Amino acid sequence: MKWLELFPESLKTLLMHLPRPLLESLEEVRIREGRPLEINTNGEHYFVTRLSKPTKIQSEAYCPSREDTHRFLEVISNHSLYTMEEELRKGFITIPGGHRIGLAGRTVLKNGRVEHLRDISGFNVRIAKEINGAADQIIPHLVDYRTSRIKHTLIVSSPQQGKTTLLRDIARQISHGSEKRRSFKVSIVDERSEIAGSYKGVPTFDVGPRTDVMDACPKAEGMMMLLRSMSPEVLIVDEIGREEDAEAIKEALNAGISVIASAHARDMADLSKRPFIKDLIQEELFQMYVMIDRFGKKVTYRLADSKNRTLQQQGITNAGGAHA
Numbered sequence: 001m002k003w004l005e006l007f008p009e010s011l012k013t014l015l016m017h018l019p020r021p022l023l024e025s026l027e028e029v030r031i032r033e034g035r036p037l038e039i040n041t042n043g044e045h046y047f048v049t050r051l052s053k054p055t056k057i058q059s060e061a062y063c064p065s066r067e068d069t070h071r072f073l074e075v076i077s078n079h080s081l082y083t084m085e086e087e088l089r090k091g092f093i094t095i096p097g098g099h100r101i102g103l104a105g106r107t108v109l110k111n112g113r114v115e116h117l118r119d120i121s122g123f124n125v126r127i128a129k130e131i132n133g134a135a136d137q138i139i140p141h142l143v144d145y146r147t148s149r150i151k152h153t154l155i156v157s158s159p160q161q162g163k164t165t166l167l168r169d170i171a172r173q174i175s176h177g178s179e180k181r182r183s184f185k186v187s188i189v190d191e192r193s194e195i196a197g198s199y200k201g202v203p204t205f206d207v208g209p210r211t212d213v214m215d216a217c218p219k220a221e222g223m224m225m226l227l228r229s230m231s232p233e234v235l236i237v238d239e240i241g242r243e244e245d246a247e248a249i250k251e252a253l254n255a256g257i258s259v260i261a262s263a264h265a266r267d268m269a270d271l272s273k274r275p276f277i278k279d280l281i282q283e284e285l286f287q288m289y290v291m292i293d294r295f296g297k298k299v300t301y302r303l304a305d306s307k308n309r310t311l312q313q314q315g316i317t318n319a320g321g322a323h324a
Contacts, residue, residue, distance in 0.1 A: 006125065008072055016052075026041050028124060094192050100192060106118050130206065132169060134169040135166055138301060139173050141311065149233075150174060150184060150234050150258040152260075153289070154260075155260070156265050157265070157293070170236070171207045171208055174208070187214070187234070188211060188213045190216070195238055219239075219248070240262070267291060284307070285306075289308065
């Protein structure tokens with residue numbers, strides 16, 4: 001578990017001695033200076049004691065010190081915090097392996113806008129997991145075998161239900177192809193470096209042999225760059241929501257490119273309230289919707305067509321940890 005190397009020795013020792021099944025299923029580690037060390041998995045949260053035991057009792061928990069948080073910040077910034085101005089402005093750092101670390105502290109404003117963070121004392125380490133096979137139940141429904149194309153698809157769920165994990169495996173599978181379907185040229189816009197987990201431009205996750213990744217690039221701009229330069233057959237993008245995202249998706253669809261995207265929402269009714277995504281729904285630009293519901297280790301996918309008519313519901317147990 002290479003992600004354990006992120007932590008200063010004091011915190012790493014506590015985490016690595018957690019019960020093995022719990023350690024392997026971890027999705028988040030939350031560090032708050034002077035407050036209980038928290039871990040999250042399968043929809044449950046626990047604090048961690050000085051003896052590496054999970055507990056629900058706050059008073060029993062280990063509380064990271066200022067030295068712990070300062071050492072952690074030094075490690076994740078590679079001892080060069082001043083070089084991470086853009087990450088500090090956005091409020092998160094993505095490190096090799098696709099792990100994303102959310103940051104909380106005091107904002108510094110310039111002309112009324114956040115310029116960067118200082119006095120950082122809170123961290124949320126979201127542990128990326130590669131689950132080959134996560135999309136097995138979905139892939140057959142995404143392929144239009146009549147036209148040999150991938151259907152325009154939107155994956156919908158609330159945060160941390162597995163959208164990114166699902167997107168990653170969809171990219172891998174359609175890029176590889178199979179005996180029943182041809183392979184496709186895939187392009188990924190990976191604004192937060194989570195889907196492919198690229199390090200120095202090279203994916204660390206298996207996203208397929210015919211997949212190109214535009215890493216750490218704003219979604220709308222990245223989609224247009226890939227359309228012009230890489231001639232994709234399928235374009236994959238995570239967490240759309242802004243006006244420019246919707247316009248770029250329309251451009252891709254008009255260019256004959258299949259789009260697979262994800263968006264945050266509890267359900268279709270909630271999604272329909274989001275200003276720019278609402279237009280995409282009303283124009284029936286997506287042919288397929290995949291709604292994810294997760295209860296512990298049980299993951300349920302509901303598939304619907306462009307008119308939100310339920311096509312099928314798939315329940316999967318032990319599908320692995322979620323990410324995003």
